[in-house]
Amino acid sequence: MIGQPLKLAAAFMLSFTPLMAPAADQIPNTLLDRAEAHQPDYLRTLEQLVSIDSGTGQEEGIAKVQTILVDRLEALGADVSVTSASPSVGSNIIGTIKGTGKAKFLLMVHYDTVFGPGTVIERPFRKDEARAYGPGVADAKGGIAMILHSLKLLKEQSFEQFGTITVLFNPDEETGSAGSKAVIADLARQHDYVFSYEPPEKEAVTVATNGINAVHLSVKGKASHAGSAPEAGRNAVMELAYQLVRLKDLGSPEKGTTVNWTIVRGGDKRNIIPASAVAEGDMRYSDLSEYDRVLSEGTKLIQKKLIPDTEVMFRIDKGRPPLVSNPGSKQLAERAQSLYSAIGRNLEPVAMRFGTDAGYAYIPGTNKPAILETMGVVGAGLHSPEEYIDLSSIAPRLYLSVSMIISLSKKELTVAE
Numbered sequence: 356m357i358g359q360p361l362k363l364a365a366a367f368m369l370s371f372t373p374l375m376a377p378a379a380d381q382i383p384n385t386l387l388d389r390a391e392a393h394q395p396d397y398l399r400t401l402e403q404l405v406s407i408d409s410g411t412g413q414e415e416g417i418a419k420v421q422t423i424l425v426d427r428l429e430a431l432g433a434d435v436s437v438t439s440a441s442p443s444v445g446s447n448i449i450g451t452i453k454g455t456g457k458a459k460f461l462l463m464v465h466y467d468t469v470f471g472p473g474t475v476i477e478r479p480f481r482k483d484e485a486r487a488y489g490p491g492v493a494d495a496k497g498g499i500a501m502i503l504h505s506l507k508l509l510k511e512q513s514f515e516q517f518g519t520i521t522v523l524f525n526p527d528e529e530t531g532s533a534g535s536k537a538v539i540a541d542l543a544r545q546h547d548y549v550f551s552y553e554p555p556e557k558e559a560v561t562v563a564t565n566g567i568n569a570v571h572l573s574v575k576g577k578a579s580h581a582g583s584a585p586e587a588g589r590n591a592v593m594e595l596a597y598q599l600v601r602l603k604d605l606g607s608p609e610k611g612t613t614v615n616w617t618i619v620r621g622g623d624k625r626n627i628i629p630a631s632a633v634a635e636g637d638m639r640y641s642d643l644s645e646y647d648r649v650l651s652e653g654t655k656l657i658q659k660k661l662i663p664d665t666e667v668m669f670r671i672d673k674g675r676p677p678l679v680s681n682p683g684s685k686q687l688a689e690r691a692q693s694l695y696s697a698i699g700r701n702l703e704p705v706a707m708r709f710g711t712d713a714g715y716a717y718i719p720g721t722n723k724p725a726i727l728e729t730m731g732v733v734g735a736g737l738h739s740p741e742e743y744i745d746l747s748s749i750a751p752r753l754y755l756s757v758s759m760i761i762s763l764s765k766k767e768l769t770v771a772e
C-alpha cells in the first residue's frame with residue numbers, strides 16, 4: 356500500500372516537471388525577479404555606506420568604510436587583502452573569489468567621495484518614491500553596493516562557473532588615484548574582463564572615457580618699480596595674457612580634445628612690475644596622439660612673444676589616461692545590450708567626457724582585458740548636493756551585472772588579444 360501512492364506521486368511529478376521548469380527564455384526574468392527581491396537589502400547596504408563621510412583624505416571615515424567593506428567581502432567568501440594606498444589616505448581593498456571555470460573578472464570602484472566632513476549630518480541618506488539621495492549615493496557608493504549584491508546574488512544561486520572574481524575598492528579616485536593607479540593597471544593585466552561601477556546618467560554602459568592632463572604656462576619677467584622705472588621691468592602678467600590668447604585654441608573639435616585655461620596667478624604688489632606669472636588649464640582627450648600634438652603646437656606658439664627678454668614655458672603634466680574606444684569594450688557593450696533586451700529594456704553604449712579609473716585599466720593596443728565602465732546604478736547630480744540615484748534602475752542594473760558574469764563565464768568574447 357505504501358508503494359502505490361509513492362508511484363502516483365512520482366508519476367504526478369514527472370508529468371508536471373516540464374511545466375514547472377522555466378523555459379530558457381524565462382531565465383532572464385527569473386534573474387530579474389531575484390534582483391528585484393534584493394532591492395531592500397541593496398538599499399540597506401547603500402544607506403550604511405552613505406551614512407559615513409568618506410571624502411578623499413578623511414582618515415576616520417575612510418577607515419570606517421574600509422572595515423565594513425572587508426567584513427562584507429569576507430562574508431561573501433572572498434580572500435581579502437588590504438594594502439596601503441600611500442601617498443593617499445586609506446587602503447586598496449582586494450577581495451578574491453575562486454570559481455571552477457576560466458573567465459577572470461575584475462570588478463572595481465572607489466569608496467572615497469568629494470564631500471567634506473559633516474556632510475552626512477547636514478544632508479543624510481534619504482529616499483522618496485523615485486530616488487535616493489545623500490553624499491556619494493551614486494558616485495560611487497551605489498556602485499559598491501552593486502558589486503557586493505552581485506556577488507551575493509551569484510552566491511545565492513551557487514554560480515561558480517567563473518575562473519576568478521577579483522574586487523578592488525580604492526580610496527582615492529576623486530583626487531586622481533595616486534595610490535591605486537598602479538594596482539589597477541597591475542590587476543587589469545591579470546584579468547579578462549574589467550567592470551568599473553561608476554554611475555551612468557541614463558540606461559547606458561560606457562565604452563570610452565576621456566584622459567585628463569594638466570597644461571601649464573609660466574612666464575619669467577623682470578621686476579621693477581611700476582611708478583619710477585617701469586621701462587626697466589619685463590611684465591610677466593602682460594606676456595602671460597598675450598600667450599593665453601595665442602594658446603586659446605589648442606583643442607580639437609574633430610578629435611574631441613578640449614583645452615581650457617582655468618587658473619591664472621601673477622603679480623604681488625600694485626606698484627611692482629610683476630616678474631612672474633603662471634596659468635593652468637584642463638585638457639581632455641581620447642586620442643593618445645593628442646598629447647604630442649598639443650605639446651608641439653603649444654611649444655611652437657609661445658616662440659612669438661609680446662615682450663622681449665621674457666621667458667615663456669609650456670608643459671603638459673600627464674594625468675588619468677583615456678579608455679580609448681576599442682573592440683573589446685564594444686563587444687562587451689553588445690553582450691550587455693542583448694542581455695538587457697532579454698528583459699525588454701534598451702541599453703546605450705556611450706563615450707563620456709569624464710575621466711575614470713577605467714583609463715588605468717586600459718592597455719593601449721590590446722583587447723585584453725576587455726573593459727566596460729559605468730556598470731553602477733543610474734544617477735545624476737554627481738559632486739553636488741543634488742546627487743541622487745534612480746531607484747527603478749537598481750534591479751535591472753543588478754540583473755545586468757550578474758548576467759554579464761554568468762554569460763561571459765559560459766561563453767567568452769571572441770575578440771582577438
Ligand SMILES: [Zn+2]
Nearest residue numbers: 494495528553
Ligand atoms: Zn566616481
